[in-house]
Amino acid sequence: MRQQIKVEVAVGSLVLCGVLALVFMALKVSGLTLDTARQDFQVEAYFGDIGGLKPRSKVTLAGVAVGRVVSIDLDEQWFEARVVLALDARLRDLLSEDTAAAIQTAGLLGDNYISLTPGVEEARLQPGGVIRDTQSALILEQLINQFISGSLGD
Structure with missing residues (x-):
């Protein structure tokens, strides 16, 4: 049971990292930025x-x-x-x-x-x-x- 939870947490972390990477790439390609303090x-x-x-x-x-x-x-x-x-x-x-x-x-x-x-x-x-x-x-x-x-x- 513990082994299955560890695998699920690892898979969930990997999926989360993949989603964050896609969001980062989408922002870079579109030219949008999260930097609002730029002068x-x-x-x-x-x-x-x-x-x-x-x-x-x-x-x-x-x-x-x-x-x-x-x-x-x-x-x-x-x-x-x-x-x-x-x-x-x-x-x-x-x-x-x-x-x-x-x-x-x-x-x-x-x-x-x-x-x-x-x-x-x-x-x-x-x-x-x-x-x-x-x-x-x-x-x-x-x-x-x-x-x-x-x-x-x-």
């Missing part, structure tokens, strides 16, 4: 085409995640995508006003994310500021269409 500041960037960029997509600097996309909406005056980024507070005094933002793809068909490239100006990017140097997403379907129409036109 950040928000800036805006405008793109002609955001491709598959979504809210909560990561923002990187030199390949290191330094923020997230907060929201995406349409600028009705210029018909561009307005993307609000939440960046880590330690970047507040490091990024210059001429910082560039480009939408990249992780792998050939992976998720889109924003990659930042620091500039060289002395003036710093302030909370609520705008990143003006942006590069839109590279759309695979458009490239294929250009290749097909270019090669068929010859």
